[in-house]
Amino acid sequence: MSRxxxxxxxxxxxxxxxxxxxxxxxxxxxxxxxxxxxxFSNPVDVVKQxxxxxxxxxxxxxxxxxxxxxxxxxxxxxxGGVLVGFWFARQPRTAAVFDPYVKAAxxxxxxxxxxxxxxxxxxxxxxxxxxxxxxxxxxxxxxxYQGVKEVSPTVLANARMLGMNExxxxxxVYWPSALSWMFSSLHTSVGFAVVGAVVxxxxxxxxxxxxxxxQAEGVFDVAGVFAGMFVLAAFVIVIDxxxxxxxxxxxxxxxxxxxxxx
Amino acid sequence: xxVSEATSAVELHGVDVAFxxxxxxxxxAVEAATLKVADGEFVAIVGPTGCGKSTLLxxxxxLIAPAAGRADIFGAALTTLNRxxxxxxxxxxxxxxxxxxxxxxxxxxxxxTPKAEARARAKDWLAKVGLGAFGDRYPHMLSGGQRKRIxxxxxxxxxxxxxLMDEPFGPLDAQTRQIMGNLLxxxxxxxxxxxxxxxxxxxxxxxxxxxxxxxxxxxxxxxIGDWRVTLPRPRDIAEIKLDPAFHTLHREIWHMLKSEVIxxxxxxxxx
Numbered sequence: 001m002s003r004x005x006x007x008x009x010x011x012x013x014x015x016x017x018x019x020x021x022x023x024x025x026x027x028x029x030x031x032x033x034x035x036x037x038x039x040f041s042n043p044v045d046v047v048k049q050x051x052x053x054x055x056x057x058x059x060x061x062x063x064x065x066x067x068x069x070x071x072x073x074x075x076x077x078x079x080g081g082v083l084v085g086f087w088f089a090r091q092p093r094t095a096a097v098f099d100p101y102v103k104a105a106x107x108x109x110x111x112x113x114x115x116x117x118x119x120x121x122x123x124x125x126x127x128x129x130x131x132x133x134x135x136x137x138x139x140x141x142x143x144x145y146q147g148v149k150e151v152s153p154t155v156l157a158n159a160r161m162l163g164m165n166e167x168x169x170x171x172x173v174y175w176p177s178a179l180s181w182m183f184s185s186l187h188t189s190v191g192f193a194v195v196g197a198v199v200x201x202x203x204x205x206x207x208x209x210x211x212x213x214x215q216a217e218g219v220f221d222v223a224g225v226f227a228g229m230f231v232l233a234a235f236v237i238v239i240d241x242x243x244x245x246x247x248x249x250x251x252x253x254x255x256x257x258x259x260x261x262x
Numbered sequence: 263x264x265v266s267e268a269t270s271a272v273e274l275h276g277v278d279v280a281f282x283x284x285x286x287x288x289x290x291a292v293e294a295a296t297l298k299v300a301d302g303e304f305v306a307i308v309g310p311t312g313c314g315k316s317t318l319l320x321x322x323x324x325l326i327a328p329a330a331g332r333a334d335i336f337g338a339a340l341t342t343l344n345r346x347x348x349x350x351x352x353x354x355x356x357x358x359x360x361x362x363x364x365x366x367x368x369x370x371x372x373x374x375t376p377k378a379e380a381r382a383r384a385k386d387w388l389a390k391v392g393l394g395a396f397g398d399r400y401p402h403m404l405s406g407g408q409r410k411r412i413x414x415x416x417x418x419x420x421x422x423x424x425x426l427m428d429e430p431f432g433p434l435d436a437q438t439r440q441i442m443g444n445l446l447x448x449x450x451x452x453x454x455x456x457x458x459x460x461x462x463x464x465x466x467x468x469x470x471x472x473x474x475x476x477x478x479x480x481x482x483x484x485x486i487g488d489w490r491v492t493l494p495r496p497r498d499i500a501e502i503k504l505d506p507a508f509h510t511l512h513r514e515i516w517h518m519l520k521s522e523v524i525x526x527x528x529x530x531x532x533x
Contacts, residue, residue, distance in 0.1 A: 158355035162369045176359040253359045253400040
């Protein structure tokens with residue numbers, strides 16, 4: 001399939017979906033509007049709402065707040081995950097002692113922590129950051145732990161025979177290996193940082209995309225809910241593109257999927 | 263030690279190697295291995311699969327400790343890693359996150375050589391192994407033979423007194439092995455390090471080395487034969503194999519090795 005044709009088809013899917021949405025929410029079919037606009041709004045209103053947000057500029061503040069929360073959650077969660085992951089991987093005894101608690105903490109659905117964090121940290125950004133951190137931490141932690149444990153024994157023996165001491169092993173062997181595992185989960189961890197921020201906002205906040213959606217929902221403004229969802233989706237796509245670019249740079253030494261030579 | 267007294271580069275005295283088994287008890291891999299490698303000598307160890315040749319090499323490298331006996335390196339007992347040895351592994355051992363150039367330079371950088379100097383010398387070494395134009399490639403972008411060349415440069419740039427090689431060309435195809443063998447001989451003849459070369463390929467062993475040591479099938483593998491290879495140097499791997507002296511020696515050693523190889527297979531299948 002040529003690129004042009006592919007793009008045309010992709011656009012077509014979007015246009016048809018929007019058209020169906022529009023028709024079913026606007027025109028009665030057999031005397032009945034199948035999707036009542038009260039519950040489903042319609043594309044025109046949603047677009048109007050989005051345009052209004054951007055025209056007045058109110059959306060920027062909310063986007064900014066969500067972005068800051070997600071980035072803080074990602075940064076703090078990653079640093080914590082890397083440190084603890086390294087520590088556990090190098091100290092099997094500590095890891096064994098803490099193992100059941102790590103498993104229990106990871107098994108807990110993190111959303112239930114949101115009220116506690118709100119209680120502890122208030123309605124500002126930090127309760128959302130904390131929620132995001134609990135999500136990001138475990139992803140990074142497990143990956144770094146794995147990355148340090150799964151260093152090829154031959155590469156390790158070679159490093160030793162080349163004369164590396166513990167610190168050099170850390171820097172030239174364990175660290176790059178752990179980072180490569182962490183980077184390969186970058187999409188997931190960044191995604192979860194955003195989830196933490198938005199869910200936190202939804203459950204109680206003064207600003208942010210989650211707050212925007214929750215406010216619209218509170219006054220049965222379905223167009224506002226949909227508009228918030230579309231803006232959120234676009235926001236996540238932009239972040240994902242950025243992550244892909246970063247990943248491509250950082251993991252340049254890794255064979256691409258489907259590369260025959262390993 | 264006096265200068266006149268020739269000390270061996272590597273000397274193994276009655277080395278036993280035992281591995282503890284998961285179910286309890288232990289498996290005796292090598293028994294009473296005694297072996298001397300003189301400085302500047304190229305010694306090949308040949309034996310059936312699983313006879314513990316690599317284990318012996320790891321003893322000389324200090325990667326594992328013998329259950330009994332001891333290893334002397336230039337007359338001094340080896341208690342930690344063998345700092346005077348370079349080790350070329352059978353499996354891929356390059357750092358996949360470093361470029362070819364970085365992989366070669368690292369050996370110098372970790373002993374504190376300034377980065378610029380390390381890089382410059384690494385470049386020279388890449389040229390010596392015929393990969394001058396591949397410095398910025400990552401290992402996964404190189405073929406198996408090219409990776410072995412990088413590995414060789416990585417080890418040799420540190421100028422070790424002893425070179426330990428564990429079936430380094432095992433995973434390569436026949437042509438590449440020949441080319442790599444010739445490259446190894448060419449680099450070795452420049453400064454004649456002591457080499458301990460493990461292989462299961464008798465032809466390769468004879469073509470490369472000054473001495474061929476034969477090990478019996480495991481468990482409790484022993485050194486059962488020691489042949490001197492007097493073929494003239496410099497050698498070309500492909501040509502030396504046509505030499506009648508090569509054939510005579512090959513037939514003689516193979517006669518002994520064959521029964522051990524059969525034993526080795528029987529044991530592997532009986533398990």
